[in-house]
Amino acid sequence: MSLLQSYRLRLRRKRYRLRSLRKGRELRSVVNRTKAIRPNDLLLFSTLRNERVRLPFFLDYYRSKGVGHFLFIDNGSEDGSAAYLGEQPDISLWSTQGSYKASRFGVDWLNRLQARYGHGHWTLVVDPDEFFIYPFCDTRPIQALTDWLDSCGQRSFSAMLLDLYPKGPLDAEPYIEGQDPLEIVHWFDSGNYTISRNHLYNNLWIQGGPRARAFFPDTPKAAPSLNKIPLVKWHRRYAYVQSTHMLLPRGLNKVYEGHGGEMTSGALLHTKFLNTLVEKAEEELERGQHYADSREYRAYHDHLQNGTVLWNRWSEKYINWRQLEILGLMSKGNWA
Secondary structure (H helix, E strand, O other): OOHHHHHHHHHHHHHHHHHHHHHHHHOEEEEOOHHHOOOOOEEEEEEEOOOHHHHHHHHHHHHHOOEEEEEEEEOOOOOOHHHHHHOOOOEEEEEOOOOOOOOOOOHHHHHHHHHHHHOOOEEEEOOOOEEEEOOOOOOOOHHHHHHHHHHHOOOEEOEEEEEOEOOOOOOOOOOOOOOOHHHOOOEEOOOOEEEEEEOOOOEEEEEEHHHHHHHOOOOHHHOOOOOOOOEEEOOOOOEEEEOOOEEEOHHHHOOOOOOOOOOOEEEEEEOOOOOHHHHHHHHHHHHOOOHHHHHHHHHHHHHHOOOOOOOOOOOEEOOOHHHHHHOOOOEOOOOO
16 A cells, blocks of 8 residues: 555544544434443443334343443334333443435444443444454354453454344244244355455455345445454554444455454354344335435335345355354454
């Protein structure tokens, strides 16, 4: 990278940090329990809207993995999400009626809270339909992973977004509050992925899976990106650029081995494809607050109206993280 490009990226990072300060004024504190955060706590940050039915299992899952405190931004929920979160003793909650789109799809809000409360902590940024798995997650908490990353001097950790889906129509089995969504959506594509490298930000760009083949068959380059860096040892000078796909400084995006071998990595089990998606797609189309004029939700709406089924004879049934390592979708690297 040239000195000029490096300088421009530093200016861009400074601009994103200034944006987060300005956009942070849109956040209203509902319940602030951050004084209870301990120095070594793992912190989870998330932005949501109308996800009440998902929250009980989501919270139980991440508590069991060792999250010490949750910091949520509620963007105008109307289903009781905010009231439910406000009752939880390990949660701090902010609300906003601000534009999700104008905050760079929530990134500015999250950058602000992470700068204020995440400095010096390992922070995990996930949506309520994402479940972080990593090597040995069946026997070790996330702190075991972050302790090892600290010992290696590694500040960030990647996790490919893996779309899970049911065998039949999405609305065939209703999701019940408190239920493990993997009881319904436990199939995935084991192949059908493309990987390229973004030379400016030094991150990988992954696309494919069921969303590319079912919702964007004619324009696969328009399919959602699946590369994520959700776990970071945060510093107040860091900034997410686009969702959790990439960060600045760009060294945080070097979460892959460029000269042979494999770096340790995880996956985010993406449970979007429940019966709740049909109503969600209609709501988000009406709001028009998502990327590229809500292109993704428009594709969901159009195809789901026609009864699209994501399962096919090449679908693989999810078992555990070791299965994903065998398939090359994540790796334990040299962590033993």
